[in-house]
Amino acid sequence: MSVVIEFDKVSRQFVRRQNASTIQERFMGLIRGLPPAEAFWAVRDVSFAVEEGQSIGLVGHNGAGKSTILKLMTRVLEPTSGRVTTQGRIAALLELGSGFHPELSGRENVFLYGSLMGFGRKEMQRKLPEIIEFSEIGPFLDTEVKHYSSGMYTRLAFAVATAVDPDILITDEVLAVGDETFQRKCIDRIYGFRRAGKTIVFVSHALDVVRSLCDVAVWLDHGEMKAYGEAGKVVDAYLADVNERERAEFEERLHSEDDDQIRESRMRRGSREVEITRVQLLDAQGRERITFRTHEPLTIRIHYLAHQRIERPVFGVGINHESGPWLTGPNTGFDKYHIPFIEGAGIIDYHIPRLPFLGGRYLVSASATDSTQLYEFDVHDRMYPLVIHSDGLSQRYGMVFCEGNWSWHG
DSSP states (O other): OOEEEEEEEEEEEEEEEOOOOSHHHHHHHHHHOSOOEEEEEEEEEEEEEEETTOEEEEEOSTTSSHHHHHHHHTTSSOOSEEEEEEOSOEEEEOSTTTTOOTTSBHHHHHHHHHHHTTOOHHHHHHHHHHHHHHHTOGGGTTSBGGGOOHHHHHHHHHHHHHHTOOSEEEEESGGGSSOHHHHHHHHHHHHHHHHTTOEEEEEOSOHHHHHHHOSEEEEEETTEEEEEEEHHHHHHHHHHHHHHHHHHHHHHHHTOHHHHHHHHHHHEESOOSEEEEEEEEEOTTSOBOSEEETTOOEEEEEEEEEEEEEESOEEEEEEEETTSOEEEOOBTTTTTOOOOEEEEEEEEEEEESSOOBOSEEEEEEEEEEOTTSOSEEEEEEEEEEEEEEOTTOSOOSSSBOOOOOOOOOO
């Protein structure tokens, strides 16, 4: 197959000037001239090639250089050094409403976008019903787009960009805006483009989609290419790096007294006859981590200190999704795990053999109460972060992995 996108040792440099922060600095700047410029490389020495019909994903943290790569592909930017070549008609969704004129209506912008892509008015008129149906903004089609919500912008932009039958479709976090129903429509259409043999350049933090949609991937880190190759292997390498960074940040937070004090003042309550002195999230090897994968084992370890003899205490844990929903809340009382008494320091573990939660950010709670569960000794309410990745699983939506089987009877 022919190569339709090629980057050959491409670099892009930007120059930014230091802003004066005080009146004195601004005054001295007027006398001495402009403040010194600072150069930085958004992309440096990047090389890869995309063949016709391939899907390529770009992964990396915010500011890694992904959007700069896309702008170089579409000639919005030119490289400082190196060479970028592309072949075929490109439709790009680089940022919200890019290519739209805010003073024009949705209908007028459809025809404007079509003309920029080389389509005449009659051709776009034939495509208009499909665009209206997909975008679901029919009642607002003749409203100026400056009055559109972000979701309306995105629906119309995606509908138009995919209706003009591009050879190469470029999307930059298009799934970050809009409701879940629209996101599924977008994914279905992108998969349809792939089946039709179109070339797709896909940028998203939804790594499970990158893994399933893309043939190859590029991992960017501070403008440099860390890996390029089979999408699954690149995503795994990127995730391993993310996990290690999150573990290091977690270790740093554990030793931050200020962070602990702020968290405790907001999320801790109780009489403290029994104190929860520490909560650990442990993997199967007993290592403390913050990041786990769906179906991995997790042990929540509660360290406590009883300042007096406490008969029949109850210990509990809870897991909330960061958006609010309380997903589970077991305790030793409900599970009839009787502890006769505690006195002094001790440890209690809660083992989860297979984490059932899908990818996302969660918050862990821990509690110690009396036998009635009405008198709280110490409650740490959603104080401990838990990050779960579920890339590569068959399920992508929701919070919980549901074990089940399909059957069909014709």
